[in-house]
Amino acid sequence: MAFVLKVYHASLNEAQADAGVLGVQGASPFERLDWLALLAEMCLAPAAPRISVATDGARVAALPWMEAHGGAEALANWYNFIVSPLGDSALLSEITRTLPAGRASFAPMSEKDAKALAAALRCSGWIVISEPCDMNHILPVKNRSFAEYWAARPGALRETVRRKGRKGEVALRIVTEFSAADWDAYETVYKLSWKPGEGSPDFLRRWAEMDGAAGRLRLGIAEIGGQPVAAQFWTVEGGTAFIHKLAHDERFRKQSPGTLLSAAMFEHVIDRDGVSLVDFGTGNDPYKRDWMEEVRTRWRVRAWRKGAVRHWPQMFRAMVRAMVRAMGKHKLQPLVSPNRDG
Template sequence: MQGNGEDQANDDAAKAAGFASPFDHATWFDLLEAYGFAGEGRVDARGESEGVTAWLPLRREKAGHLAGLTNWYSFSIRPLFSGSGDRSTALADLFGRLRERTARLSLYPVPDADRASIVAALHAAGWWVQAASAGDRHWLDLSNMDHDGWWESRPGALKNTVKRKAKKGIVDLALFSAFDAEAWAAYETIYAASWKPEEGDAALLRAFAESESARGTFRMGLAGIEHQPVAAQFWTVEDGTAFIHKLAHVEDSLKASPGTLLSAALFRHVIEVDGVKRIDFGTGNDAYKRDWMNRHEPLWRIEAFNPSRVAAWGPALKAFARSMLRKET
């Protein structure tokens, strides 16, 4: 568990680099550890160089294999830094120290913007490295657009749906900027009745929502029909970016499009009230995300193998063989 001082240092460094997220905070990794997502044990890897400290929270998958401390709620895993100076050297030092502790390292999901620096630092530290695209990320780049300019650029079918369904007045919407126990209970009820298969960890998600509310970043929307909640969304807002974490709706309410109307209301709120310039739809390549977003990037899985450990040779051979087969096909 990290101290508040280190958490603040990493928060500030992430903001200085641009677009800090909830997944750049020590509190997030502490939650993952507390709720049983640290595998066989948490490992906080660190490296230093001339006043710069690099930090990468990991979990022990099994003997000789470390992986990024993430779960299915995580949008990303990337090194975090404090101090000013040469980050690449600090990161190479981190990976160099890890070679003394493990045979293999797995990182996923790695953002496209961080892939090259991570791969370069691993190579500099003497690892064998395999990086492969493994997933998708859709996000909205508002640039100089206001809400109306962005909305005008959306597909006609989406705009027509929102206009028609809103005009009917069947769906009531409520937005929250702080955690509300009654609203969260409604979300859990909606999720249980939704089209989604059982997934995730309800206790962790609630603890995360409460933690984000305490930080002032929490946003939530509920849609109801005849006073019955039928759709819910959990977002956060930070450092000029809105993050869409979880969506749920009751399947038999689809004709009224409550989820679509709720999305439209939350997009308007975070753009006009919170003033965000980016909206991140997280991992996944669901077709509906393209209706709302204007940018798409791959996410990366990075596998690194320690050549000084015999235990790494077999997995490395298999990984590079798979890579060659993909290239041939």
């Protein structure tokens, strides 16, 4: 039986009614249509969310995006660890050929997905720049127990947990079901922390409710004398623990409640949930190196249609910056091979 290729651009609500699109969702919150729909509803207005779909009956590819700043941009904001095309990458060029925009920008992406999207854009006639944009710290568990993982942490970190935990001042609990009281405790700690104001607290609450109902929520609370002093919002999905939000009350810094809570959270997801990966999101914060063991580069793909004249100035500026970066990187290469003797 021969299948006819079909390409269409739908709303997220339409896509959620399409079994083929639902079937190519990924194994992270950022690749689920319900999460993307919630993000679009509560965080991305007035941008218009879309999902472009190509199907030939047997295969399906989908690309979530939004109309913003005069072009097609990733359906994302600071809550996304990653953005991804979904499904069969062999059909991506059919989508990029029909994107109703003169420019496009997608980030942060894995190297594999960035290469696939960049290749599809070039194949359909776009001018493309693909470049690193961020770092992602991860912990591949490698079938270790928490005790085995913990034995490999820096000595200063382990000593802090040993000393402060022995004092018994900090009470720790980890909940997997949403409750308004627990979430209120999280929000109270966040407001007292060093963190900037939360971009969309209502979105986070709805997300926690949604993932609590699905069994994916891991909310950690540390208390001193019954008062919440540290809180962490994690989720577990597809064998990965995602660390979304950390906060602690600066007034209790000496008791290290955030560090104690982190150790308890890692123990929970490794020994109880049996995850194979812990993902600390984007950002190259130095403290992440104490807990994680590998770093992945995240990529940005930018593209312009050759005929979109009004975008040419932006395109040329971006190309010049990319060439300057490439030349600077080239200059840093050793003149002598590191394997050469002498």
